[in-house]
Amino acid sequence: MIAFANLLERLVFTPGRNAKIALLRRYFATQPDPDRGIGLAAVTGELSFAAAKAGLIRDLAAAHTDPELFALSYDYVGDLAETVALMWPAANVNAPPPRLFEVVSTLTTAPKADLPRIVAAWLDASDASVRLALLKLITGGLRVGVSARLAKVALAEMSDGRVQPDDVEEVWHGLAPPYAELFAWIEGRADKPDPAEAPVFRPPMLAHPLEPGDFASLDPTALRAEWKWDGIRVQLVATNAGVRLYSRGAEDISAGFPEIVDAMHARAVLDGELLVIRDGIVAPFSELQQRLNRKTVTPKMMRDYPVAVRLYDILFDGTEDLRALPFDARRARLEAWYAKNRPPRMDLSELIPFASLEYLAILRDGARAASIEGLMLKRGDSPYVPGRPRGQWWKWKRDPLTIDAVLMYAQRGHGKRSSFYSDYTFGLWREGELVPVGKAYFGFTDEELLFLDKWIRNHTTARFGPVREVEKAMVLEVAFDAAQLSSRHKSGVALRFPRIARIRTDKPAADADRLEVLMRLVETAAVQA
Amino acid sequence: MAAEKVHIENMPHPETWLKVTPSGLFCEPGGFYVDPLRAVERAVVTHAHSDHARPGHQAVLATRETLAIMRTRMGEDQAGLSQQALAWGERVRVGEVDVWLEPAGHVLGSAQVAMEWQGSRAVVSGDYKRVPDPTTPGFVPIPCDVFVTEATFALPVFRHPKPEAEIARLLDSVDLFPERTHVVGCYSLGKCQRLVALLRAAGWDRPIYLHGAHVAICDTYAMLGVQLGDLRPATVAQKDALVGAIVLAPPSAIADRWARRLAEPVVCAASGWMRVRQRAKQGGVELPLVISDHADWDELLQTLEDVGAPEVWVTHGREEALIHAAGLRGIRGRALRLVGYGEEEA
Ligand SMILES: [Zn+2]
Ligand SMILES: [Zn+2]
Numbered sequence: 018m019i020a021f022a023n024l025l026e027r028l029v030f031t032p033g034r035n036a037k038i039a040l041l042r043r044y045f046a047t048q049p050d051p052d053r054g055i056g057l058a059a060v061t062g063e064l065s066f067a068a069a070k071a072g073l074i075r076d077l078a079a080a081h082t083d084p085e086l087f088a089l090s091y092d093y094v095g096d097l098a099e100t101v102a103l104m105w106p107a108a109n110v111n112a113p114p115p116r117l118f119e120v121v122s123t124l125t126t127a128p129k130a131d132l133p134r135i136v137a138a139w140l141d142a143s144d145a146s147v148r149l150a151l152l153k154l155i156t157g158g159l160r161v162g163v164s165a166r167l168a169k170v171a172l173a174e175m176s177d178g179r180v181q182p183d184d185v186e187e188v189w190h191g192l193a194p195p196y197a198e199l200f201a202w203i204e205g206r207a208d209k210p211d212p213a214e215a216p217v218f219r220p221p222m223l224a225h226p227l228e229p230g231d232f233a234s235l236d237p238t239a240l241r242a243e244w245k246w247d248g249i250r251v252q253l254v255a256t257n258a259g260v261r262l263y264s265r266g267a268e269d270i271s272a273g274f275p276e277i278v279d280a281m282h283a284r285a286v287l288d289g290e291l292l293v294i295r296d297g298i299v300a301p302f303s304e305l306q307q308r309l310n311r312k313t314v315t316p317k318m319m320r321d322y323p324v325a326v327r328l329y330d331i332l333f334d335g336t337e338d339l340r341a342l343p344f345d346a347r348r349a350r351l352e353a354w355y356a357k358n359r360p361p362r363m364d365l366s367e368l369i370p371f372a373s374l375e376y377l378a379i380l381r382d383g384a385r386a387a388s389i390e391g392l393m394l395k396r397g398d399s400p401y402v403p404g405r406p407r408g409q410w411w412k413w414k415r416d417p418l419t420i421d422a423v424l425m426y427a428q429r430g431h432g433k434r435s436s437f438y439s440d441y442t443f444g445l446w447r448e449g450e451l452v453p454v455g456k457a458y459f460g461f462t463d464e465e466l467l468f469l470d471k472w473i474r475n476h477t478t479a480r481f482g483p484v485r486e487v488e489k490a491m492v493l494e495v496a497f498d499a500a501q502l503s504s505r506h507k508s509g510v511a512l513r514f515p516r517i518a519r520i521r522t523d524k525p526a527a528d529a530d531r532l533e534v535l536m537r538l539v540e541t542a543a544v545q546a
Numbered sequence: 547m548a549a550e551k552v553h554i555e556n557m558p559h560p561e562t563w564l565k566v567t568p569s570g571l572f573c574e575p576g577g578f579y580v581d582p583l584r585a586v587e588r589a590v591v592t593h594a595h596s597d598h599a600r601p602g603h604q605a606v607l608a609t610r611e612t613l614a615i616m617r618t619r620m621g622e623d624q625a626g627l628s629q630q631a632l633a634w635g636e637r638v639r640v641g642e643v644d645v646w647l648e649p650a651g652h653v654l655g656s657a658q659v660a661m662e663w664q665g666s667r668a669v670v671s672g673d674y675k676r677v678p679d680p681t682t683p684g685f686v687p688i689p690c691d692v693f694v695t696e697a698t699f700a701l702p703v704f705r706h707p708k709p710e711a712e713i714a715r716l717l718d719s720v721d722l723f724p725e726r727t728h729v730v731g732c733y734s735l736g737k738c739q740r741l742v743a744l745l746r747a748a749g750w751d752r753p754i755y756l757h758g759a760h761v762a763i764c765d766t767y768a769m770l771g772v773q774l775g776d777l778r779p780a781t782v783a784q785k786d787a788l789v790g791a792i793v794l795a796p797p798s799a800i801a802d803r804w805a806r807r808l809a810e811p812v813v814c815a816a817s818g819w820m821r822v823r824q825r826a827k828q829g830g831v832e833l834p835l836v837i838s839d840h841a842d843w844d845e846l847l848q849t850l851e852d853v854g855a856p857e858v859w860v861t862h863g864r865e866e867a868l869i870h871a872a873g874l875r876g877i878r879g880r881a882l883r884l885v886g887y888g889e890e891e892a
Contacts, residue, residue: 023715029823030832036812039722082702083874089867090703094822103703103821107844144707145821479827486827 018143020048021056021117022150028163029478034449037163041171045200052117054195057172059117059154061165063194068124069132069155074101077137081106095480098158101140102149108141115139115151118195124155160478160488164527165267176203183220183403184209186267191215214258218267219286219332219340220403221252223528224393224410228537231411235374241344241397242369242377245390245412246327247302248292249309249523253326255281256336262291266525273311276319276362277326283358286333287351288401289326289366292388299327299388302519303462309522310468325362328355329393332401340401347401381413390414418500418538419518421529423451424491427473428484430458437466438473438485441517443493445508447532451489452508454535460496460516469520492521492529500539510535560668560692560857564661566882571670571694571861575663576643578607580670583886589626590645592672593656594619595735597887601625607632607640609647611655611770615735618766632657634683650674651685652839653736654767660688669853670694670861675838676845677709680743681736681772687852695849697863698840698888699818706818706842712835713744719812719833720792727785727808729793731800731815731831734760736839738794739767741816742774744837745792755780755788757795757804785809801830818842850877862887 024044031037041060045053058064078087078101087104094100115123120139127135136155140148153159169185180203191212192199201207250265260278262271271278274291293300293308300322307322308314331351332340339347348368355365369392371377381392391414399409422443430439440458444451461469472491479486496518503511510532565572570582578588585602592598592608594615599608606613606626610633616625632638634657637646647657652673659670669690676685699706720728732738738760745754753776756764764777780793789809797815805811818838819825826834841849850858850872857878860868862885869879 027719027833030826030834032832033810036723036832043722083871085870086702086867089864089870090701093701093864094703095824099823100703103705104701106702107705145705479824481824481828 018114018117018120018147018150020044021052021059022147024056025150025153025159025161026146028161032450034167037167038171038174041163041168042174045172045203046175050197050200051195054197054200055117055121057168057196058194059159060161060163060168062161064121064154064159068157069129069136071097071156073132073136074098074152074156077101077133077140080133081137098152098156099149102145102152105140105145105148110138110141112138112142114143114147120151120154160476162478162488162490164490164525166525166527172199172203176205179205180209186220186403187217188212189267190217190261190263190269214256216254216256216259216261218252218254218261218263218269220267221250221265221288222330222399222401222403222410223265223405224395224412225405225407226534227394227411227413232374235394237371237374237377239396239398240394241348242371243329243366243393243395244369245393245414246290246292246299246366247388247390248290248299248305248327251289251291251326252332253277253281253285253287253289255284255286257284264523266523266528273308273314274324275314277324280360280362282360283354284333284335285331285354287326287328287363288330288332289328289363291324291326293322294325294327294364295323301388303465306465306520306522325364327366328363329366330401343398343400344395345397377413419494419496420445420454420535420538421492421521421524422454422495423489423526423529424469424473424487424493425451425453425489426484426486427469437470439466439470441469441493443495445530445532445535446527447508452532454506454508454510454532455495455497455512455515457493457495457515457517460518461520465517465520490526492524492526493517494519494521500535502539508532508535510539556664557666557691558664560666563663563666564668564692564694566884570884570886571882573641573643573661573663576641576645576661578640578645580659581672581887583884588640590640590659591616592650592659592670593653595653595673598672599625604628605630607638607645609634609655609657612657613655614770615655615763615766618762619735648686648688649683651676651679651682654682654739654770654772656682656736658686658688660690666691668692668694669855671696671849673698673840674849675841676848677706679740679839680747681739681767685849687849690853690855692857692859693850693853693855694859694861694882695846695868696840696887697846697860697865697868699838699842700846700860700864700868702843702867704818704821704842705844706821706836706838709740709744709837710748712816712837713741713748716792716814716833716835717745717748717750719814720790723810723812724790726810726812727788727791727793728812728814728833729795729800729805729808730835731797731813731829732794732817734796735763737816737837739764739772739774740839741794741837742777743772746775750792751775752791753778755791755793757793757799759796759799760794797829847871847875850875 027040090104091100170182173180173182188210198210202209252263254261260281264270293304394411425444426442427438428440442453442456444453476488477485495515497512497515501511563574569584571580579586580590581598582589587604589603590607594612599616601620601624603626605628607630610631613629632647644662646660650656650658650672661668667690669688673696674685800813812832814833815831816835816837820834820836858872859880861882865881872879
């Protein structure tokens, strides 16, 4: 538990992406099985259990500390688990702190009534940093501040180049803690774990934003165009071992969309957009949002917000891997697969015929439906390559002045909003760190405000007076009128009238925009002092 | 909760002769102040931190080391027109009062001030700590009737880990990020030199680089016989030489442009406040090191026990918790609420 606690403590304070990877890498490289596998599960959010409520910590505090000293301390520290971890009285025990694996296995098997005694003995044997990790782990309050993706990058780095992060992604959902076979493969002691029939996630192919400078180099005859729908990108995986629906961030969202899972009978891996579609009409994103982030779903929700998947691509037909085929060939396979199986709740993304980019530009600007974000352009000869390969796919958004930013700080609003966290400071990536680029306090619906407020309270990592710093995990699509250079902002750029256009719960924070994307939108004519 | 007190017949209670005034604690029969908050005629100074040693006094009584550091910090003319150095345990009579100094273990030269008048004894601790510090002699408990203590870290959440373990964390980070420069925010008097000494004890014999603000006091320490090894000025011009190095800088410098120009700096801070995450996060610190020159909660309570005073006065800090805990031990507590201490160092 000592190494794990140290890892958590350093990750909490480490802003840089590369430094986080180095810390993770060393942890995985130096810790024994099965502890490191449990650590990996904790870091990637696969260890989501709460063995005890905060009440257990309060009771322990009451039994082991003076109430007045506890009250003064809690008032100063502001966090229950941290207060108890810091003020827990030193005990003269000779026992070493528990191992991480031991903690997790004990917590899953021990009767609830024994927990206070067990936890107190662990606390006695630990130092403050281990005690904090323990208490957070036990109450399900572990906030690592690291994306699952970063952990996979760190694992790949351990292999000295033999394994890429996307290779880890491919086997990930076929594995379970403590991941012994994964580590064996990474360390070159065993073959790649064979997900065999497991319905694992395949890293998706992503598009670059189309920029004005790209036009000259594009050959319209080599390109295929589709609408860019305003839903969430999903991967539908069906094998003999089961059916899964994944978000583009590799999160298993099957439980939230049982009707899609039920509709999938034929074996395939499909890439598409999850949308609310009513009588053939795509509803605005805000309707789909009602269905997101739910562990379960009621029949009423399913009736009120009927979802479907608009299919873009086919990665596997049965067990045949089609990813090396060019787009046009995959498209033919997709159409054939669709014609043969006719799955309910799915349709094909239409290919838009066009002769010139000018014509597409007119189409793009003319598309006023809220459910269309713009156009996708894909090379007809593009293989399906995980990640964001250059010169293959482009997204050509209708309104170019939006950025996907990461929520960094939140503050309470004024007037009727004074009890909600409604002022949001958001940032973009620069060299692996987030740089704040602006503040927004409108643009969201009341429901979205409630959602964000709750999320902020549950993901606070620090408080400075009225301001809460949150886990860097919530992506907000921010719309704005213009971007201007500004020497008064740390980022060097100021936004005109920023507002929250959408909450992008589907998007991992690591995929939010980089600062340079915003810098390219700067109006060079309007340079401010 | 009032404790039973054993009085010598006719012994005056210290509150009759040691008084709180706007200028600080005044010893009436001695005609002097202890750590006065403004310029006075006669001052006894516990140690050279700027919140305790103020400039412009007429006469200053302190240890030889404290006087030397005061001269370095404020110049000859501001460090007291007449200076009197006292050796450990050497008694002098000031007015009608016997005065002597014993080590406080806080920084080089730091002393507790013991005062005795008509058989009644009060001890002013100044700032102190109980863990051994290679740069200064350790705290000596003095039995007394009133113990006047600081309370900077007087909450049970403040329990400083072993400084050696914190130094090990720093060296471990240097090992993990050899291409980066570790810059440690620390106060220029005491903490800086203690870090150097702890690093040396941990086997770090490479040069240690100092921000300009730290150089003068390190020189004074060396002059006073505290060996600190190879210290060099850290100028950002030698960015490349500082790759993999440890740089010590004032807390105010670690977050500003100066530090950013170093090679991918790992910003560290050595302070007792680093124990609480929110405090550490506020400063933008990447590696918080809990190393303090003040007594932690356990040391404060241990000290109350060691000096055996039936009454404790708290000069500054979080007196509420300490007075409560003293009460539980049958010791009467009193908050002096002296405003002006605790502004320099932690
Ligand atoms: Zn001091
Ligand atoms: Zn002080």
